[in-house]
Amino acid sequence: MIYFDKVTKAYGPENVALDSVSFVVEPGEMVTIVGHSGAGKTTLLRMILAEDRPTKGKVFFESQDIHSLNKYAIPKIRRRVGSVFQDYRLLPNKTAYENIAFAMEVAGRDEEEIKSDVPHVLDIVGLGDRLWHFPHELSGGERQRVAIARAIINRPDLLIADEPTGNLDPENAEEIIEIFKKINDLGTTIILTTHNPKVVEKTGHRIIKMENGKIISDEKRAKKV
Amino acid sequence: MIWINFKRIVKSGFINFWRNGLVSLASVLAIAVSLYVIGGLMVSSAFLNGVVAEVKNKVDISVSFKPETAVDDITAVKKSLSLLPDVKKVVYVSREDEYKSFRERHQDNALLLQSLDEVGNPFGARLNITAIDPNRYESIVYFLENDNQSLSVNRDIIDQVSFKRDIVSRLNKIIGIVKRIGLVASTVLICLAVFATFNTISLAIYTSREEVSVMRLVGAGNIYVKGPFLIEGIISGFLGTLVALFFLYPSVAWIKNVSYNAFGGVDLLSYLSGNFASIFLTLLVSGVGLGFMASYLAVRRYASL
Numbered sequence: 001m002i003y004f005d006k007v008t009k010a011y012g013p014e015n016v017a018l019d020s021v022s023f024v025v026e027p028g029e030m031v032t033i034v035g036h037s038g039a040g041k042t043t044l045l046r047m048i049l050a051e052d053r054p055t056k057g058k059v060f061f062e063s064q065d066i067h068s069l070n071k072y073a074i075p076k077i078r079r080r081v082g083s084v085f086q087d088y089r090l091l092p093n094k095t096a097y098e099n100i101a102f103a104m105e106v107a108g109r110d111e112e113e114i115k116s117d118v119p120h121v122l123d124i125v126g127l128g129d130r131l132w133h134f135p136h137e138l139s140g141g142e143r144q145r146v147a148i149a150r151a152i153i154n155r156p157d158l159l160i161a162d163e164p165t166g167n168l169d170p171e172n173a174e175e176i177i178e179i180f181k182k183i184n185d186l187g188t189t190i191i192l193t194t195h196n197p198k199v200v201e202k203t204g205h206r207i208i209k210m211e212n213g214k215i216i217s218d219e220k221r222a223k224k225v
Numbered sequence: 226m227i228w229i230n231f232k233r234i235v236k237s238g239f240i241n242f243w244r245n246g247l248v249s250l251a252s253v254l255a256i257a258v259s260l261y262v263i264g265g266l267m268v269s270s271a272f273l274n275g276v277v278a279e280v281k282n283k284v285d286i287s288v289s290f291k292p293e294t295a296v297d298d299i300t301a302v303k304k305s306l307s308l309l310p311d312v313k314k315v316v317y318v319s320r321e322d323e324y325k326s327f328r329e330r331h332q333d334n335a336l337l338l339q340s341l342d343e344v345g346n347p348f349g350a351r352l353n354i355t356a357i358d359p360n361r362y363e364s365i366v367y368f369l370e371n372d373n374q375s376l377s378v379n380r381d382i383i384d385q386v387s388f389k390r391d392i393v394s395r396l397n398k399i400i401g402i403v404k405r406i407g408l409v410a411s412t413v414l415i416c417l418a419v420f421a422t423f424n425t426i427s428l429a430i431y432t433s434r435e436e437v438s439v440m441r442l443v444g445a446g447n448i449y450v451k452g453p454f455l456i457e458g459i460i461s462g463f464l465g466t467l468v469a470l471f472f473l474y475p476s477v478a479w480i481k482n483v484s485y486n487a488f489g490g491v492d493l494l495s496y497l498s499g500n501f502a503s504i505f506l507t508l509l510v511s512g513v514g515l516g517f518m519a520s521y522l523a524v525r526r527y528a529s530l
Binding site: 049051072075076077078079083089090091092093102103105106107108110111150 | 226229233240241244245436438439440441442443444445446447449
């Protein structure tokens with residue numbers, strides 16, 4: 001599903017964020033990318049969302065070279081990728097309901113679907129009673145749940161999450177990881193990044209370790225039941 | 226789908242405008258100030274034209290006759306003057322009226338009135354002539370001074386023809402200068418106001434860059450990201466027009482009260498009321514256009530793909 005082919009990203013001769021990185025993510029996989037701050041995890045995810053261009057190499061989404069697409073085709077790819085971030089990145093002027101409805105509107109879904117799906121997905125992430133709250137009226141854990149609900153509402157092929165538990169307490173972090181695992185069990189491919197060993201322990205599956213922009217190990221574990 | 230998208234974008238524009246509170250208020254006020262300047266300039270230009278018309282109307286040719294002239298002769302001159310195509314109006318002022326109005330004008334000057342009592346009425350009758358066009362006074366004066374054929378009476382009965390030609394030419398010169406200064410000043414003022422509006426709206430959109438990047442991340446295309454900003458710009462323009470008009474009325478009423486004493490005649494408030502539709506439409510088109518253009522340029526710069 002995702003293929004990195006010798007991708008290098010340099011922000012200057014001394015500042016190499018990714019150094020000839022290659023790996024493949026198969027459909028339905030759950031991949032955890034681990035590494036310290038500055039290891040290149042976020043840059044890697046930004047490449048998938050076409051927020052950044054590689055200096056060298058190519059990134060494929062299925063058979064499509066993401067960075068050869070014109071700017072009008074990029075939103076179409078992004079609608080197939082759900083994304084969750086450490087800082088939630090919700091629209092501050094929209095309620096929980098409207099944040100999720102917005103993602104459905106841009107995907108061209110009709111009003112009936114929006115009215116039935118948004119409360120349902122918020123129920124799934126445990127926020128059925130927070131529909132009309134603005135982000136600033138929600139706790140960190142609740143905001144992250146809204147972000148996850150937004151990321152999965154269009155049933156994306158791929159879900160990427162950049163340090164999704166970075167700002168959460170251990171209890172909330174564990175619940176969020178459980179939600180990801182359930183989403184993965186339903187068939188959605190997931191790539192998430194973390195520097196927290198406890199999260200790595202919980203996610204299991206496939207772990208890619210990065211250091212100084214390079215992959216230093218890529219190991220698969222048996223799925224925990 | 227296009228209709229649904231349009232409805233969603235318009236709705237989103239209205240909701241964002243309402244929720245952005247102070248930022249929206251700043252945009253509305255910036256546009257209102259611009260429109261207030263434009264509206265003010267429109268009204269003051271009308272005021273200037275009104276003053277000019279008023280003054281020109283007051284300028285006339287005055288023909289004074291010798292005191293002993295018979296009324297019939299004066300009536301004959303009046304008749305021939307009325308036949309001239311350039312003459313709008315000829316008013317006869319009798320000797321007695323002249324005498325009376327002189328006494329009224331100088332009622333505080335006892336010495337002058339006393340000597341007048343001794344002399345008797347030294348004034349001759351007078352004809353006040355108003356031309357259709359102030360630039361045509363010359364031909365009327367020529368008729369009185371030189372045209373022997375048409376004037377049926379002896380020219381000797383005319384004591385003096387006074388023509389305020391200096392006033393007209395000076396007035397024309399002053400109006401020319403005022404208009405030129407006004408044009409430069411209004412261009413500068415409008416440019417400043419428009420620039421301030423653009424900056425305010427740009428700043429509002431600049432502060433939404435983070436939101437724009439989030440919209441992009443969830444796959445929003447250009448129309449979903451930029452559309453609501455453009456709608457917000459249009460709403461700001463519309464409300465800015467109302468605010469500008471709301472403040473223009475009392476200002477004009479105040480200026481009217483002040484200027485009426487000085488110039489008389491020119492009633493700015495009735496000008497504003499009489500031309501309300503065209504002033505409102507001009508300001509509305511300028512306001513909505515300004516809001517839309519400012520938003521359009523700002524989203525092009527800060528919210529592009």
